[in-house]
Amino acid sequence: MAKVSELYDVTWEEMRDKMRKWRDENSRNSEQIVEVGEELINEYASKLGDDIWIIYEQVMIAALDYGRDDLALFCLQELRRQFPGSHRVKRLTGMRFEAMERYDDAIQLYDRILHEDPTNTAARKRKIAIRKAQGKNVEAIRELNEYLEQFVGDQEAWHELAELYINEHDYGKAAFCLEELMMTNPHNHLYCQQYAEVKYTQGGLENLELSRKYFAQALKLNNRNMRALFGNTADYPVLRFKNSFTLHFTTAQFSLLACDLIY
Structure with missing residues (x-):
């Protein structure tokens, strides 16, 4: 298979900058991220400096989305070696469990993170995402309400809660959530x-x-x-x-x- 750099006649610096642009735009073009990121990791890791770690994370998440568990595991292992005990890396481990549908293992891991750091919003949101993936809307609503008691200004969470209430046909509570959103925006x-x-x-x-x-x-x-x-x-x-x-x-x-x- 032809390399991205040869196929499109781009330098490794341009590929690095493209990866940064996709991060800044929060793009979910997983296939392209995997193609460009995998070449950067395999061919130019020594030239990337500290950028290599954020690229490992970016590629891992895209690889999970794209069904490349082998690449996701490789990136995760590199991050574990560099940042042992990091909650951020543990969360990535949980996301891999989710991709493998090992939801109980993922929830146990997120609970351990929250026990050590109750303010870790990313772990809380991953738990909510699991409840939604399992179709457990009532539990997701409970988790979101508990989250919003601590982080009342999170507009994304208010909107997600409104959507869940709509799915459960609880329109009065959905309206309340949307009123909160309209007050702030x-x-x-x-x-x-x-x-x-x-x-x-x-x-x-x-x-x-x-x-x-x-x-x-x-x-x-x-x-x-x-x-x-x-x-x-x-x-x-x-x-x-x-x-x-x-x-x-x-x-x-x-x-x-x-x-x-x-x-």
Whole structure:
């Protein structure tokens, strides 16, 4: 198989910089990371200096995603030799257990990490990911609530909790999570749109009125949000019987016209 450097006529420095760019962008192009990273590790490890360790980690995670357990294990062994006892390396070991579907072993490992360092957010999130992978949404919700008691400002966790509540059809609690997100990030049109969808699903005139308002707010923040445009038209058939019939009809007409223009 041709080397990446020969195939694309790039230097090892360019390959290193590409790996850094993918890290900064949090790209999940696992196949490319494995191809470029494996060549860097095999051919240029001595030239990479301290960058080699972050590349080992990056390649290992991509290798797990790409089904290259042999490469993942090699990277993990190198990291263990360099950083024995590191919680970060232990977490990578847990991720390999997850890829092998050894979920109990992974959870035991994460529990040991948390016993030594209760503030280790990465280990907590891996436990939650396992519960979700096992389809144990109730346990994942419990773990997330415990996590948010300590790290209330984690927006990603609030959104994940909202999604879990939606999956469990607990729309009241999902709405609460989305309200928390909108308070901290009021200019995010996606939060407004999702909150409107939850209120629409809950039903009842009061919730539908709120739904219409938040679909409108989502459109104000991003007038190309198609779900919010369709949401506005979906609210109209019920709300047309209220006193604000003309307003709702006009809004629905506008939304339909906007959809036609976009498409």
